[in-house]
Amino acid sequence: MGGGSPMQTVLSAPGVKDGKVVSFTLDAATDEKDTVAGLIRSIIATSSPAQRTAFHVFHINTVVDLFSAWRRTLPNVRPYYAVKCNPDPALLGALAALGAGFDCASRAEMEAVLALGVGVGGVPPGANRSIVYANPCKAEPHLEYAAEAGVALATYDTESEVAKVARCHPRCELLLRLKGPDGGTTGGDLMNKYGAHAHEVSPLLRAAQRARVAVAGVSFHVGSPVSRVDVYRGAIESARAAFDAAVALGMPPMRVLDIGGGFRAGAAFDEAAAVINDALADVFGDLLPCVEVIAEPGRYFAETAFTLAARVIGKRARGEAREYWIDDGLYGSLNNVLMDHKVPRPRPLAGACPGEKTYASTVFGPTCDSQDLVVTGYQLPEMSVGDWLVFDNMGAYSTGAGSKFNGFDISEMKIYVAYSS
Template sequence: MGAGSPMQSVLVAAGVKDRKVLAFRRSVEGVPGLMRSIAASGVCSAFHVLDLGRIIDLHNRWLPGVRPYYAVKCNPEPALLGALAALGTGFDCASRVEIQAVVALGVHPSRIVYANPCKPEEHLKYASQVGVNLTTYDSVEEVAKVKRCHPSCELLLRIKGPENSHAKVDLGTKYGAHADEVVPLLRAAQRVGLAVAGVSFHVGSGGSRTDVYSGAIQAARAAFDAAAALGMPPMRVLDIGGGFVAGAAFDEAARVIRGAIEQRFGDLPRVEVIGEPGRYFAETAFTLAARVIGKRTRGDLREYWIDDGVYGSLNCIRMDDYVPRPKPLTVRCHGEKTFASTVFGPTCDSLDTVVTGYQLPEMSVGEWLVFDDMGAYTTGSGTNFNGFRTSDINTILAYSI
């Protein structure tokens, strides 16, 4: 991390330093007040505000003793990556493009985990070229591929955590070795001379249960013990994955994780514990303002069109179970009449519907709707459908004082 305060380090970070950064007082009008001044300056299309101060707050509240490796897939905004790099995080990359984005910021390859259990060969060869030497695996076939394409790479055995149907995205349906596959997979790496540096798991993204961490950490310790029984060199990394949600849910998860690590790994003090938070850092740091570009009145019903939708950054409605609660940017009178309203995105597809039957005050074309918590799986997974490009939605940098 650079000299000076965390904010000074962030403001001179790659991805931030060459861009205008606006200051605002969180205690006065907050992000909505800043957005009103931005809209009044003549901005005419949807935009995000990234609060860099929020990133620093979240970093300060992260799990003590667990090094965060930000999951780039959650939101690859360069300013976010640069800010996190300046704060000293590592990065969870899942493809060549993601590795390139992080390396381009000056991040040392040792701060990158190639956290994709099934990698294209050309991506794996690129990781070898730039010195990213730690990756995950959960199949015998992947062992052979790594040996062929990146023989100096160390491995993290990805195991399947306990069932977690409460998660927004249950990654266990796609990745993770079952308990009876752990020993064969360790032997497969041992046979070809690849080092297994540790174990990783992911209990699912955005889940409400915290007990699953106890079970996953217990299973990870069993894999550590299995490797020791096979005469393999001592493992040194425990990767507890991601899916964390900022707030009270995170505090409870942190309590469970600390207790489970102490119970299961307290006798292995040299094991480095890392995590792969994505939405924890990104979700609440971004706010979206979308402009009303069309309107139709049908009796007491109101229909509005805005210039972002489910094919743009609001794809999180379908992909990530985001529940939109739009608010007018313009300050309204208390008790103002509201109408059952439908809000559409800008494309011609009827599926491009943001909310239906949602109570809003009377809006006019040219006004703005604001959406909070718009940083997780939004712009990074948007499309160019119907000619409306997600990349055209500008991100404005700000910091709260």
């Protein structure tokens, strides 16, 4: 991170400085969400009618604060942001400026990070230590691109992947991906798709040994978001067993431990960090001076930093029930309802008056698919076409996973980068 305050460094970072940053004053006596709502009203008021469509506000201060909290709470664990969670260039640029690394799963994700100056193409293999190619099953052209770009740390959990790496990127170092214990996830459970079982660890290490591909360490992921933080201890114990197995096979000592993601900002993060810090001290205490510990947080940095504003474009009243259509939905940034089990809690941008009557309301997205349903039976005051709904905590698995279904293109949605003082 360069000189000056963290915020000054972030505001001058590639990906941030390249776009217009909207500044506003954060009143200490006012709730942050209400202040952001005021900014949304200002954006709408100064937009032309043609521009008054759904948009996001990215409050960049939130990421700066979360990064600082990470450094205080997990001081010996470098975060490698999971790009898949939200690939917004301003978010990537801010995290790069703060000192984060990046978890990339494809050529496009690596290119997005490299475009910000996090390493450059054509560097010698192994020169870029800020990207982990954290996809255990990689397409050969993507792997060849990683070799060209100097991205030389990648995950694996099958013997076929060892052969592929030996053929396409022989100087790449590997992290053996372990199957972690069940984290009681409510969203993304990766356990059935990725991760070596305990009895597979030694054979996979031997496969790399035979192929003369270096194994730098171990990775695991306990799912996202994690509701049972105690699972990190079990996963760290399994990782130590893999470290010891490599020593028993006469392999060079491992030096990287990747504890994955699943973190959510707030009290849950503090609880997880306490378990992780204790487990690392207990299980890896004798190795820590020689082992780099990294993690792959996604939603921790992205979720609470983004707010969605969506416009009511249609309405129907049926008795006491109300139905509304908005200009974003399950095929747009609200796809996190399906993909990430998001429970939307929309609120009227205009606010609600005390004692104002509310109605059991259904909110649909804009497509012609009847399953494009955002909420149903949700209490809202009377809304009109042209009114706006606000959705908080919309940064995780939202804009990055939308589509162009029915001609509604998520890539055209405006994201306003906001800085508060």
